[in-house]
Amino acid sequence: MTVHHASKHAGDLELSCDVVVIGSGAGGAVLATELALAGRSVIVLEEGRHVPAEVHGRMRDSQSLRHLWRDGGLGMAFGLGGSPSVNLTVGRGVGGSSMLTGGVCFRVPEDVNDAWAKEMGLSDLSAKGLDPYYSRVEEAVHVEEVPEHMRSRSTSLFAEGAAKLGHPLEPTRRNTKGCNGCGRCNFGCPHQAKLSVDLSYLPRAMAAGAEVFSDCLVTHIEHENGRASGVRGRIFNGPGRKPKGRLRVQAKVVVSSCGGLHTPVLLKSSGLAGFGSQIGENLTLHPGFRVFARFEEEVRGWDGAMQSAFTNHFHHERLMLMSIFIPASIIAAQLPGAGPNNRRELEAVPHIACFGAMVHDDGPGTVRRGIGREPIVTYRMSARDKVAMFRAIRLTAETYFAAGAKVVHLPVLGSGPVDADGLARFPLEQVSPTKIECGSQHPLGTCRMGTAAAWSGVNANGRLWGTENVYVADGSVIPSSLGVNPQLTIMAMSTRIAERILDAFPRHRAQA
Numbered sequence: 001m002t003v004h005h006a007s008k009h010a011g012d013l014e015l016s017c018d019v020v021v022i023g024s025g026a027g028g029a030v031l032a033t034e035l036a037l038a039g040r041s042v043i044v045l046e047e048g049r050h051v052p053a054e055v056h057g058r059m060r061d062s063q064s065l066r067h068l069w070r071d072g073g074l075g076m077a078f079g080l081g082g083s084p085s086v087n088l089t090v091g092r093g094v095g096g097s098s099m100l101t102g103g104v105c106f107r108v109p110e111d112v113n114d115a116w117a118k119e120m121g122l123s124d125l126s127a128k129g130l131d132p133y134y135s136r137v138e139e140a141v142h143v144e145e146v147p148e149h150m151r152s153r154s155t156s157l158f159a160e161g162a163a164k165l166g167h168p169l170e171p172t173r174r175n176t177k178g179c180n181g182c183g184r185c186n187f188g189c190p191h192q193a194k195l196s197v198d199l200s201y202l203p204r205a206m207a208a209g210a211e212v213f214s215d216c217l218v219t220h221i222e223h224e225n226g227r228a229s230g231v232r233g234r235i236f237n238g239p240g241r242k243p244k245g246r247l248r249v250q251a252k253v254v255v256s257s258c259g260g261l262h263t264p265v266l267l268k269s270s271g272l273a274g275f276g277s278q279i280g281e282n283l284t285l286h287p288g289f290r291v292f293a294r295f296e297e298e299v300r301g302w303d304g305a306m307q308s309a310f311t312n313h314f315h316h317e318r319l320m321l322m323s324i325f326i327p328a329s330i331i332a333a334q335l336p337g338a339g340p341n342n343r344r345e346l347e348a349v350p351h352i353a354c355f356g357a358m359v360h361d362d363g364p365g366t367v368r369r370g371i372g373r374e375p376i377v378t379y380r381m382s383a384r385d386k387v388a389m390f391r392a393i394r395l396t397a398e399t400y401f402a403a404g405a406k407v408v409h410l411p412v413l414g415s416g417p418v419d420a421d422g423l424a425r426f427p428l429e430q431v432s433p434t435k436i437e438c439g440s441q442h443p444l445g446t447c448r449m450g451t452a453a454a455w456s457g458v459n460a461n462g463r464l465w466g467t468e469n470v471y472v473a474d475g476s477v478i479p480s481s482l483g484v485n486p487q488l489t490i491m492a493m494s495t496r497i498a499e500r501i502l503d504a505f506p507r508h509r510a511q512a
């Protein structure tokens, strides 16, 4: 069985199944697989294209940005109340954002589990309660530790500085098998070594009878009196991949797995987010920052796994430092100056090391429907998140100086390179947060799980409040910011929600 390229299908599509899953990313693929393995007839509808794993290596970075990254990677959460605007990126295609990850896999820190269980009343989401779901996912996607020899020089220099300053690095765990450290993870793994859900889950779903359709945009969930009967949408099968055909799928259960930005859009446009609803609220992002450091030696940070080590030493300060090395072309675009000044910076790219930091944020942000396909996203950074942000940036720069960096480039718009003395004098904490270059790949919480509709979007089983058979399984159900990369948790939660759907719709009912 393979993915159906609906773009090649002439005309309309009318289908029916037990469960229709909208979106084929980390959340949707896992849920669809679990339900298909349990014998349910499942259809997965994905708006994006299907780019088979063997094609990734033939695509230029710029091509991958066009085809696999929503909006070519230029999405934005607009900062409110003196907050930074955040470049917000997600994937679009069969496999969703899972295709673009650095492969990093974390379980939720236990204090976050405790807050869910004790403060939010989600007692099943304790570390013990989630353990079997995590274990199932970790086995399916082959989570393994990154060996030290696969660290790039960019990371090992940071590790030297971190050890001197007393916050040593630990190896990350990633969903890889046979990784050769080519560092291209964010554009799709060319070696099929990163076990994103299009490789690890969807083939199993299809082998169990699920049907997966690319190029199908769901625009509406059909429902009456809280009971959904299916979905409708458009097929990108017109000239130039324009929408032409109509799509209709009848189903006994509808699951939205469109991700933290698009699940709220779909629920709102389907009339499933009534007055006072929490859908689209409570967005958290893990705002992230990169610091570039120039060394005397050649660093060639592109040789090695792009995300191989981290330190959680500052968890109590609500931040995490994580290795990252982005393509040299993107580093070049972030270096300052014009003309000869900029040329000098560009010549130094092989000497540049890079490390990232992210804030375990309060947010919140909001997702609203826009005029076209994409939502309008706004983000208000809390006062303590701003403190954590400046601390994270300064700490990252100081760590590189401890390793012998000559200068660093701070993520402050308009600033030039600073040396160690310059950093000590630099009034970073007085800079307006609106001048900070900030990015995020982790939109979470916009349909968060909870115990009452007054403050959440879905109940503890993932069912949308006020409906009998509409579920959500993706980043939007995560109850709060995690402080660690989310894919493993999204997959574990989807495994659990699939189990709850099987309980709520036992075979005789699903077949009724």
Ligand SMILES: Cc1cc2nc3c(=O)[nH]c(=O)nc-3n(C[C@H](O)[C@H](O)[C@H](O)COP(=O)(O)OP(=O)(O)OC[C@H]3O[C@@H](n4cnc5c(N)ncnc54)[C@H](O)[C@@H]3O)c2cc1C
Pocket (backbone or CB within 6 Å): 022, 023, 024, 025, 026, 027, 028, 045, 046, 047, 048, 089, 090, 091, 092, 093, 094, 095, 096, 097, 098, 099, 100, 101, 102, 103, 104, 105, 106, 186, 216, 217, 218, 219, 257, 258, 259, 260, 262, 263, 266, 307, 441, 442, 443, 473, 474, 475, 476, 485, 486, 487, 488, 490
């Ligand atoms: C560049 C990058 C690097 C990352 N690195 C890591 C990492 O190393 N570790 C980690 O833990 N996390 C990482 N993440 C985050 C992780 O990938 C996501 O948190 C996770 O994949 C989100 O899963 P999801 O199911 O919520 O949404 P997605 O995986 O984004 O899937 C949603 C899918 O739904 C489709 N869709 C949306 N609306 C519709 C509609 N109306 N009709 C049909 N289809 C629709 C979308 O096209 C998309 O394919 C990274 C993300 C990015 C973008």
Ligand code: SF4
Pocket (backbone or CB within 6 Å): 103, 176, 178, 179, 180, 181, 182, 183, 184, 185, 186, 188, 189, 190, 191, 192, 193, 194, 304, 305, 306
């Ligand atoms: S480093 Fe290269 S081989 Fe390893 S997972 Fe990333 S893209 Fe694949």
